Every structure is written in structure tokens, then in C-alpha cells.
Amino acid sequence: MSCKKIHNNLIFYLEGELSSEEMQAVRSHLDDCDDCRRFAEMMKQQLQLIESEKQTEVSPYFFTKLSVRLDEKYEQFRLPAQGWLQLTTFSLLLIVGIVVGIYLGNLPYNTVQTQSVDNNMLLMNDFETEPIETFLLELQ
Amino acid sequence: MNEPSLIKGIQQNDQHAYRTLVENYQKMVVNTCKSIVYNHADAEDIAQDVFLEVFRNANQFRGEAQLSTWLYRIAINRSLNFVRNNRRKRFWQSIEDTFTGGRNNNREISENHNDQPDSGITDKQRKEILHQAIGMIPEKQRIAFTLNKYEDLSYQQIAEIMNLSLSSVESLIHRAKKNLQDQLYECYKKKCI
Numbered sequence: 410m411s412c413k414k415i416h417n418n419l420i421f422y423l424e425g426e427l428s429s430e431e432m433q434a435v436r437s438h439l440d441d442c443d444d445c446r447r448f449a450e451m452m453k454q455q456l457q458l459i460e461s462e463k464q465t466e467v468s469p470y471f472f473t474k475l476s477v478r479l480d481e482k483y484e485q486f487r488l489p490a491q492g493w494l495q496l497t498t499f500s501l502l503l504i505v506g507i508v509v510g511i512y513l514g515n516l517p518y519n520t521v522q523t524q525s526v527d528n529n530m531l532l533m534n535d536f537e538t539e540p541i542e543t544f545l546l547e548l549q
Numbered sequence: 550m551n552e553p554s555l556i557k558g559i560q561q562n563d564q565h566a567y568r569t570l571v572e573n574y575q576k577m578v579v580n581t582c583k584s585i586v587y588n589h590a591d592a593e594d595i596a597q598d599v600f601l602e603v604f605r606n607a608n609q610f611r612g613e614a615q616l617s618t619w620l621y622r623i624a625i626n627r628s629l630n631f632v633r634n635n636r637r638k639r640f641w642q643s644i645e646d647t648f649t650g651g652r653n654n655n656r657e658i659s660e661n662h663n664d665q666p667d668s669g670i671t672d673k674q675r676k677e678i679l680h681q682a683i684g685m686i687p688e689k690q691r692i693a694f695t696l697n698k699y700e701d702l703s704y705q706q707i708a709e710i711m712n713l714s715l716s717s718v719e720s721l722i723h724r725a726k727k728n729l730q731d732q733l734y735e736c737y738k739k740k741c742i
């Protein structure tokens with residue numbers, strides 16, 4: 410049996426799931442091949458770890474803790490305080506964004522689009538000297 | 550208390566029935582969660598949610614399946630959600646680390662332990678490698694494998710819990726083992742242990 414074939418079947422060999430001929434073939438390959446034997450050893454250790462971490466003890470306070478949570482009524486409907494805050498803030502921002510968007514969308518085109526390139530440059534220069542508040546007031 | 554009267558008691562908010570259910574099944578539920586999330590404290594937290602869900606939805610239990618089957622299903626679903634959320638968090642954390650220049654903490658099955666002598670590897674590191682290797686197995690295969698290996702459930706029981714045919718479960722577990730073997734072989738080639 411080639412090393413590659415061994416690698417494909419090793420886990421089933423370790424689990425005892427191969428036919429007796431196949432089991433024998435893998436066994437005799439492992440006797441001769443250091444590399445496959447080392448891999449088999451490593452995988453065997455890993456599978457044994459599963460056994461070692463199988464059983465766990467449950468905290469003696471498990472039911473007490475659960476009872477406390479049971480008493481908290483309406484728990485299923487509760488969103489954490491932070492969650493509500495985030496939701497409200499986001500909704501408000503969204504509404505403000507939509508209102509501003511509609512307002513800007515309705516502005517007369519000629520205030521922005523009919524300017525020549527030169528005027529645009531001037532306008533942009535004006536931005537620097539003119540406070541933004543005044544500019545917005547003029548638009549209205 | 551037999552199963553039907555236990556369920557009836559829970560449906561009627563009987564505290565004694567609550568306690569009996571928890572005492573009978575807490576170990577099973579915590580173990581199942583732990584075999585998926587690999588952390589005891591998290592497993593107990595999830596197990597608490599499992600029982601709360603059972604108490605809340607007891608009226609929906611029709612008695613067609615065993616109580617344990619129902620508990621297994623809820624425990625598996627909640628644990629899988631926990632793992633998915635954790636992965637999402639780790640994904641965003643790794644992106645944040647990339648931009649903030651922080652060390653990327655993502656550990657993979659790779660040459661992490663190369664510089665350590667063979668004897669230096671601890672049981673904890675071995676377990677991490679095992680958990681990561683199992684974590685790479687596709688979800689359905691992983692659940693079938695885990696229920697078989699960690700919970701010692703028969704293929705028939707797994708078929709009931711996962712709502713699959715017996716042959717599907719056999720095939721899932723077979724592929725899971727093959728995948729686990731591939732992951733461990735990658736690790737072996739890189740001398741991860």
C-alpha cells in the first residue's frame with residue numbers, strides 16, 4: 410500500500426472501521442514506514458483528546474441562575490438599553506438625511522449648474538472667504 | 550415524573566417540573582453546547598438560554614419527538630449561532646487589527662508551534678489544534694460527527710435529531726472523518742505539533 414493510500418484510510422484504521430484485510434495491510438505498512446507511523450500516532454493522540462474532554466460537570470448554581478432569569482418577566486421582548494439608543498440614533502440620522510436630501514434635491518438648478526467654469530472657480534474661492542452659514546442663508 | 554407529565558407540568562408553569570427538567574437534562578445540554586463552542590462558561594450560558602426557550606415554547610411541543618431530541622436541536626442551533634457570531638466578530642477584529650496595525654490574533658493550523666520542542670507542547674495547545682481541525686469540517690458533517698463522538702449518540706439518534714435518513718448520517722460522519730484526517734495531515738506536514 411502506498412503512503413498516499415494509507416493517509417486516506419488511516420482514520421478509519423484507527424477507528425477500526427476497515428475490513429480485516431485492509432486493517433492488516435495498514436498495520437504492516439505502519440511497521441515499515443516511519444512517516445506514516447508518526448502521523449498515525451499524532452492522529453491517535455488527537456482522537457483520544459476527544460475522550461478526555463467529553464464529560465463536564467455543570468455548575469451547582471445552574472438552576473438558581475436560571476430561576477433568576479425566569480423571574481425577569483418580558484425578557485424575550487427586551488432589547489438592551491444600548492440597543493435602543495443605537496436604534497433611535499440611527500433612525501433619527503436617517504430621517505435627517507432624507508429631509509436634507511429632499512431639500513437639496515429641490516434647490517433651483519441655476520444656483521449651481523449654469524455657472525461657467527470660471528465662475529465655479531470664483532465660487533469655490535468664495536467658499537474660503539465666506540462663512541458657510543451666510544452661503545446657506547443666501548441659497549434660501 | 551414521566552415525560553408526558555413533565556411536559557404537562559412545564560406547560561402549566563409548574564416550578565417543580567421546571568426543576569426536574571433542568572436536573573434531568575442540564576448535563577446533556579451543557580455537554581452538547583460545550584462540544585460545539587469548546588468553552589465551559591459559554592456552554593453554560595447557552596444552556597441557560599436553551600432551557601428558557603423550552604419553558605417559553607413548551608406549548609409548541611407536540612410530543613412527536615422525544616424531549617431529549619427537542620433539547621438537542623435547540624442546543625445545537627443556539628451553539629451554532631454562537632460560533633457564527635463569534636467568527637463574525639473575529640473577522641471584523643482582524644480587519645480592525647489590519648488597519649490599526651495591531652497584531653492579527655487569528656490562529657490557524659500552521660507553523661505556530663514550530664519553534665517549540667516536541668515535549669513543550671501542552672495539552673491546551675493540542676486541544677486547540679483539535680478544535681480548529683474539527684472547526685474546519687463543514688457544518689452538517691461537524692454536527693453529526695460531534696454528536697457521535699462527544700455525545701456517544703447512535704447514528705439512529707443522530708438521524709432523528711438532524712431529521713435525516715440513516716444513510717445520510719453515515720455519509721456525513723464518514724466525510725467528516727475524512728476531512729478531519731485531511732486537516733490533521735496538513736497540520737502534521739507543517740509540524741504543528
Ligand SMILES: [Zn+2]
Nearest residue numbers: 412415442445
Ligand atoms: Zn508510509
